Amino acid sequence: GQNIDQPTEMTATEGAIVQINCTYQTSGFNGLFWYQQHAGEAPTFLSYNVLDGLEEKGRFSSFLSRSKGYSYLLLKELQMKDSASYLCAVRDSNYQLIWGAGTKLIIKP
Amino acid sequence: NAGVTQTPKFQVLKTGQSMTLQCAQDMNHEYMSWYRQDPGMGLRLIHYSVGAGITDQGEVPNGYNVSRSTTEDFPLRLLSAAPSQTSVYFCASSSSGPPHSDGYTFGSGTRLTVV
Numbered sequence A: 001g002q003n004i005d006q007p008t009e010m011t012a013t014e015g016a017i018v019q020i021n022c023t024y025q026t027s028g029f030n031g032l033f034w035y036q037q038h039a040g041e042a043p044t045f046l047s048y049n050v051l052d053g054l055e056e057k058g059r060f061s062s063f064l065s066r067s068k069g070y071s072y073l074l075l076k077e078l079q080m081k082d083s084a085s086y087l088c089a090v091r092d093s094n095y096q097l098i099w100g101a102g103t104k105l106i107i108k109p
Numbered sequence B: 001n002a003g004v005t006q007t008p009k010f011q012v013l014k015t016g017q018s019m020t021l022q023c024a025q026d027m028n029h030e031y032m033s034w035y036r037q038d039p040g041m042g043l044r045l046i047h048y049s050v051g052a053g054i055t056d057q058g059e060v061p062n063g064y065n066v067s068r069s070t071t072e073d074f075p076l077r078l079l080s081a082a083p084s085q086t087s088v089y090f091c092a093s094s095s096s097g098p099p100h101s102d103g104y105t106f107g108s109g110t111r112l113t114v115v
Helices: none
Strands: A003-005 A009-013 A018-025 A032-037 A044-049 A053-057 A060-065 A070-075 A084-091 A097-099 A103-108 B004-007 B010-013 B019-025 B031-037 B044-051 B054-057 B064-066 B076-078 B087-094 B110-114
Touching: A003 A084, A009 A018, A018 A032, A018 A084, A018 A103, A032 A060, A032 A070, A044 A053, A044 A060, A044 A070, A070 A084, B004 B087, B010 B019, B019 B031, B019 B087, B044 B064
Parallel strands: A009 A103, B010 B110
Antiparallel strands: A003 A018, A018 A070, A032 A044, A032 A084, A053 A060, A060 A070, A084 A097, A084 A103, B004 B019, B019 B076, B031 B044, B031 B087, B044 B054, B064 B076, B087 B110
């Protein structure tokens, strides 16, 4: 079967750095997405990786290792507004997205 | 504002009732889809469409119907509501097939409770 694993919840301090991991086992791989979802709102697109390595976008970076079935989202200089759930999704061989359950990130002052 | 519009935002149904969740996008996106989101689970695909007149089933299609008569609209019909259909429903679209590097644009969601 297909599976995406993420930690259920993480806590970090304002101004710090946090890394959210995602491991996946899917039938084929055609890209990995990270989305941010604030409570009661829709997911919004953060990043996309299809090749191994690090993609940087301001305070957010996403890393992919296809051989290990592993990705992480790195958030720097954490702000209170970063408190949200972070969803990892993999596009499989049928080009459909398989979603993880999300990681709830709590930022403390 | 360009984007995906979902209505209603909240709905309470009695078991056995039917209803239609509306989804419209004004970005001329070919690909549209419906997901449900339940606590502790990832988003699950219900139905999707790659263009007007074309629809297909996702992971959890039972109890739901869709149609795509225009590029803009993709309504989701619940035929006979059941408590197991209590969930948050999201409509999502993208410009070319299942999303490429620009990802999906999501609607704001419909919170449905079936009692």
